[in-house]
Amino acid sequence: MAEVAFVRHEMEPPQAPPSGQVGPARWLRENLFSSWLNALLTIASVALLWWLVSHMLPWFAHGVWNAGSLTECRQIIQATWGEGASGACFAVIRERWQQFLFGFYPVHLYWRPTLTFFLLLAALAPVLVSELPRRLLWFSAAFPGLCYWLLWGGSLWVPIAIYAGFVVGHLAQRLLAAAGYGLVAPFAAALATVLWWLYLVGPVADAFASVVPLALTPVASKLFGGFMLSTVIGMxxxxxxxxLGVLLALGRRSDMFIVKALSIGFIEFIRGVPLITLLLVATFLLNVFLPPGTNFDIILRVIIMVTLFAAAYMAETIRGGLAALPRGQYEAADALGLDYWKSMRLIIMPQALKISIPSIVGNFISLFKDTTLVAIIGLLDPLGLVTSIRADSNWNGIVWELYGFVALLFLLCCYGMSQYSRYLERKLRTDRR
Amino acid sequence: MTSAEMPGERFRLSMLIYDTRYRSLTIQVIALISFMLAAAWLVNNTVQNLAALGKTFDFGFLGTRAGYDINQTLIPYTNDSTHGRAAIVGILNTFLVAILGCLLATIMGVLIGILRLSPNWLVSKLAGTYVDVFRNVPVLLWIFAFFAILTDMTPAPAAFRGDNPSAQMIFGAVAITNRGFYIPWPVLAPGWQLVVGIFALSVVAVVAFGRYARARQEATGEILPTFWIKAGLLVAPTLLADLLAGHPISFDFPELQRFNFEGGGFIDKSLIALWLALSFYTAAYIAENVRGGIQAVSRGQTEAAAALGLRPNRIMNLVVLPQAMRVIIPPLISQYLNLTKNSSLAIAVGYMDARATLGGITMNQTGRELECMLLLMGFYLILSLLISSIMNWYDARVSLKER
Structure with a gap:
C-alpha cells in the first residue's frame, strides 16, 4: 500500500505581490515608465512642467497690485525682490477691471448691468435645469425685453408694446378661427403682429409713457464694452x-425644391465667408441695403450678423442630427398620422437635437469666442480694451497680465459650457450602452 | 381609391392649402415670391442709396494707383502699382499664411493627438490641457498675444551689437528681433535650375519607387528596404548635381549693419505672429480629430491584427491608420478651411492679406465698399467651395462601399 508522504490540506495563503507591483510604485511603472520611450516622455514632461512652474510661481508671487503704471510696478518689484526679479503687474487689472466688465457704461449706473446679469442667471436656470418648475419659463420669455430696458434704458413701455404684438397676433388668430376663417388665421395673425410693430408700437408706447412714465436714463451703445458687450452679443x-438653425436645417432637408435651394444657398454662402467680412458688411454696407435714411444701432447690426452666421453653422449641425436618425422614426411619425410640424416637434427634433448636443454646444462656444471679432470693427470688447490699454503710455509693454486675464475669463465660460454639454448628454442618454 | 382619382372633381381654392398635392406648390410659390420681393427691395434700396451718394457701380478703381505700401509681398509691388495688384498681393499673402499654417497645424495636431492617446498619464494630461486651453480661448486673442510677445519680449536689433551683446543670433544664422525674423536666404547662381530640376525629378522617382515597391510586395510578398532606397534617391542625385554645377545655390546670411540687419531674408513679425497663433489654435482642433479618428477604429481591429502576429508599429501603419484616416481627413480639411477663413483676422496684427488690402485700405481709399466686399466675399466663397468640393471628392472615394 502506497503511503502518501504529504498531502496539503489547506491552501497556502497567496504571497504578497512584489513591491514593484503594488501601490504608487506600480502606478508609476505602468503609467509613467512602461518603456524607454515613455520614460523619456515623462522626463521631458516633468522638465516642461518644472520650467513653467519655476517661471510662473515667482512671477505670481512677486505680483504688484497697487501701482499707477508699469514703470512703477517694475520699481516696486526691483525694490522688494532685488535686481532682475520678474513679477506680474496686476495693478493694471485692479485699475481697469470695471472697464473690463462694463466698458464705458456710466459708473453710477453699474447696478443696471449687474442686476441684468443676475436676472440672466435666473432666466437661464429654468432653461438649463429641467427640475425647476416650468412656470418660471414665463420669466425667461420676458427677460429679453427686461434686459433691453435695463441695459439701454428709455421707456419701459417700448418693450412692453413690442411684447404686446405677440398678444395682438394671438388674439387675431383666436378671433378669426372662432369666426370660421381658420384657413387664413395664421397669415392674418402674422400680418397683424407685423403691422402692430411697424405702426403702433411707437404711438402706444408714447401714449402710455405720457400717462405713467416708467423710464430709465438712456445709455448710448457706444458706451457698451467689456464682457458685458461679449455677453450681450453672445447670449x-x-x-x-x-x-433659426432648426428652421434652416428643416428647409435644407425639405422636399420642396425652392425652399431647399434657398436654404442651401443661404447656408453655403454664410459658411463660405469669414465672419469678419459679414461684420464689415454690417458696418459699411447695411445702410446701403436698407431704405435711405435708416440708421440703426451698431450693436444690433452686429448681433444680427453674428446670429445669421451662427445659424448657418447650427443648421449644418442639426442637419447632421436629422440625418443620423433612422428612417423608421420618420415613418413611425407618419404612421401615427401626425402632420409635418407635429411629427417634427414631438418625434424628430427631440431626438435629433439630443444627438447633436455636443456639436450644438460647440457652436455656442465658437459663437461666444467669435464675439471678440467686434474688436476689429472698433467696438470695445475685452480684446479691444486690451489694445487700448496697451496703447496707454502708463501700461505700454504689458502683455501676460492683460491677455492672461481675458483668456482666463473666456476659458472659464467656454469650459463651463462644454462641461454642461457633457452633463446634458449623460442626463439625456436613454439608450443602454 | 382616393378622391384624386374621382372623375370630374372640381378644383377649389382651399385645396391649395388643405390638399397635400397642392400645398407644397403653394408654399414654394409664396417662398419664391417673398424671396424675389425681398431681393428686389434690397436692390432697389441699394440703387437709390448709391444714387443719393453719387456713387456708381463699377470696378474701374482696380486699375488705378494704389498709393500704399505693403510690408510683406510675394510678387513685386510698389505703391505705384494698381489696386488690382494690391488685391492680388493680398490674396497671395492669404495663401501664404494659410499654407504655412496648415502645415504647422497638421504636424502639431497629429503629434498632440497621438500624445493625448499615450498610455503615459502625465503626457496625455498635458496634451489634454493644451487642447482645452487653446480651444476655449478666442483665436483673435492668440493672434494679439503672439504679436504682443513678439513685439515686447524680443530684443531690438541694437541688442545684438557690441562685444557682449544681450541677444544672440541662433546658430549665427537667424536673428529674432522685435521687427521680425532675419533668416538666411538662398542666392541663385547660374545653373540652379539644374539642381532644382534634379531634385524635383528625384521626388517623382521616390513616389514612383514607392508605388513599384508596393505593387511588387502585393504581387510577390517580398518587402524591399524602401526607406534607405528612397532616402538615397532623394539625396544623392541632388548632391551630385550640386557638385557638378559648382554649388550654384548658396545662402546669404543676415549681418548686423549700422541700424539694422542687412542681407538674408526678412519675415515680418506680423506674419510670424499670425502663423503661430493660427497654427497653435487649429492644432488643438486637429488633435481632437486625430484622437477621435484613432479611437473610432474598434479595438477588435487592433486585437485581430495582434492575433495575426503583427507588431505594434505595423498594426498602427497597416491596420489602424488606414481606417482612421477615413474618419480624420474630412474634418481635417474643414479645419484647413477654418484656418484660411480665420486668417482674415490678419489685420489685427497688420499683416496685409486679402481682407487688409482689398477689404481694408483699398476700400477705405476708394470708398467702393460694395464692389470691394463683393470681390472679397467672392474670393472666400470660391476658395471654400473649392475646398469643400475636394472634401466631397475624397469622401466619395474612401467611403465604405457597403450594401
Missing amino acids: TGIAFSLP
Missing part, C-alpha cells in the same frame, strides 16, 4: 441662432 446670438 442674443445663442438664443436666436438655435431656432
Whole structure:
C-alpha cells in the first residue's frame, strides 16, 4: 500500500505581490515608465512642467497690485525682490477691471448691468435645469425685453408694446378661427403682429409713457464694452441662432425644391465667408441695403450678423442630427398620422437635437469666442480694451497680465459650457450602452 | 381609391392649402415670391442709396494707383502699382499664411493627438490641457498675444551689437528681433535650375519607387528596404548635381549693419505672429480629430491584427491608420478651411492679406465698399467651395462601399 508522504490540506495563503507591483510604485511603472520611450516622455514632461512652474510661481508671487503704471510696478518689484526679479503687474487689472466688465457704461449706473446679469442667471436656470418648475419659463420669455430696458434704458413701455404684438397676433388668430376663417388665421395673425410693430408700437408706447412714465436714463451703445458687450452679443446670438438653425436645417432637408435651394444657398454662402467680412458688411454696407435714411444701432447690426452666421453653422449641425436618425422614426411619425410640424416637434427634433448636443454646444462656444471679432470693427470688447490699454503710455509693454486675464475669463465660460454639454448628454442618454 | 382619382372633381381654392398635392406648390410659390420681393427691395434700396451718394457701380478703381505700401509681398509691388495688384498681393499673402499654417497645424495636431492617446498619464494630461486651453480661448486673442510677445519680449536689433551683446543670433544664422525674423536666404547662381530640376525629378522617382515597391510586395510578398532606397534617391542625385554645377545655390546670411540687419531674408513679425497663433489654435482642433479618428477604429481591429502576429508599429501603419484616416481627413480639411477663413483676422496684427488690402485700405481709399466686399466675399466663397468640393471628392472615394 502506497503511503502518501504529504498531502496539503489547506491552501497556502497567496504571497504578497512584489513591491514593484503594488501601490504608487506600480502606478508609476505602468503609467509613467512602461518603456524607454515613455520614460523619456515623462522626463521631458516633468522638465516642461518644472520650467513653467519655476517661471510662473515667482512671477505670481512677486505680483504688484497697487501701482499707477508699469514703470512703477517694475520699481516696486526691483525694490522688494532685488535686481532682475520678474513679477506680474496686476495693478493694471485692479485699475481697469470695471472697464473690463462694463466698458464705458456710466459708473453710477453699474447696478443696471449687474442686476441684468443676475436676472440672466435666473432666466437661464429654468432653461438649463429641467427640475425647476416650468412656470418660471414665463420669466425667461420676458427677460429679453427686461434686459433691453435695463441695459439701454428709455421707456419701459417700448418693450412692453413690442411684447404686446405677440398678444395682438394671438388674439387675431383666436378671433378669426372662432369666426370660421381658420384657413387664413395664421397669415392674418402674422400680418397683424407685423403691422402692430411697424405702426403702433411707437404711438402706444408714447401714449402710455405720457400717462405713467416708467423710464430709465438712456445709455448710448457706444458706451457698451467689456464682457458685458461679449455677453450681450453672445447670449442674443445663442438664443436666436438655435431656432433659426432648426428652421434652416428643416428647409435644407425639405422636399420642396425652392425652399431647399434657398436654404442651401443661404447656408453655403454664410459658411463660405469669414465672419469678419459679414461684420464689415454690417458696418459699411447695411445702410446701403436698407431704405435711405435708416440708421440703426451698431450693436444690433452686429448681433444680427453674428446670429445669421451662427445659424448657418447650427443648421449644418442639426442637419447632421436629422440625418443620423433612422428612417423608421420618420415613418413611425407618419404612421401615427401626425402632420409635418407635429411629427417634427414631438418625434424628430427631440431626438435629433439630443444627438447633436455636443456639436450644438460647440457652436455656442465658437459663437461666444467669435464675439471678440467686434474688436476689429472698433467696438470695445475685452480684446479691444486690451489694445487700448496697451496703447496707454502708463501700461505700454504689458502683455501676460492683460491677455492672461481675458483668456482666463473666456476659458472659464467656454469650459463651463462644454462641461454642461457633457452633463446634458449623460442626463439625456436613454439608450443602454 | 382616393378622391384624386374621382372623375370630374372640381378644383377649389382651399385645396391649395388643405390638399397635400397642392400645398407644397403653394408654399414654394409664396417662398419664391417673398424671396424675389425681398431681393428686389434690397436692390432697389441699394440703387437709390448709391444714387443719393453719387456713387456708381463699377470696378474701374482696380486699375488705378494704389498709393500704399505693403510690408510683406510675394510678387513685386510698389505703391505705384494698381489696386488690382494690391488685391492680388493680398490674396497671395492669404495663401501664404494659410499654407504655412496648415502645415504647422497638421504636424502639431497629429503629434498632440497621438500624445493625448499615450498610455503615459502625465503626457496625455498635458496634451489634454493644451487642447482645452487653446480651444476655449478666442483665436483673435492668440493672434494679439503672439504679436504682443513678439513685439515686447524680443530684443531690438541694437541688442545684438557690441562685444557682449544681450541677444544672440541662433546658430549665427537667424536673428529674432522685435521687427521680425532675419533668416538666411538662398542666392541663385547660374545653373540652379539644374539642381532644382534634379531634385524635383528625384521626388517623382521616390513616389514612383514607392508605388513599384508596393505593387511588387502585393504581387510577390517580398518587402524591399524602401526607406534607405528612397532616402538615397532623394539625396544623392541632388548632391551630385550640386557638385557638378559648382554649388550654384548658396545662402546669404543676415549681418548686423549700422541700424539694422542687412542681407538674408526678412519675415515680418506680423506674419510670424499670425502663423503661430493660427497654427497653435487649429492644432488643438486637429488633435481632437486625430484622437477621435484613432479611437473610432474598434479595438477588435487592433486585437485581430495582434492575433495575426503583427507588431505594434505595423498594426498602427497597416491596420489602424488606414481606417482612421477615413474618419480624420474630412474634418481635417474643414479645419484647413477654418484656418484660411480665420486668417482674415490678419489685420489685427497688420499683416496685409486679402481682407487688409482689398477689404481694408483699398476700400477705405476708394470708398467702393460694395464692389470691394463683393470681390472679397467672392474670393472666400470660391476658395471654400473649392475646398469643400475636394472634401466631397475624397469622401466619395474612401467611403465604405457597403450594401
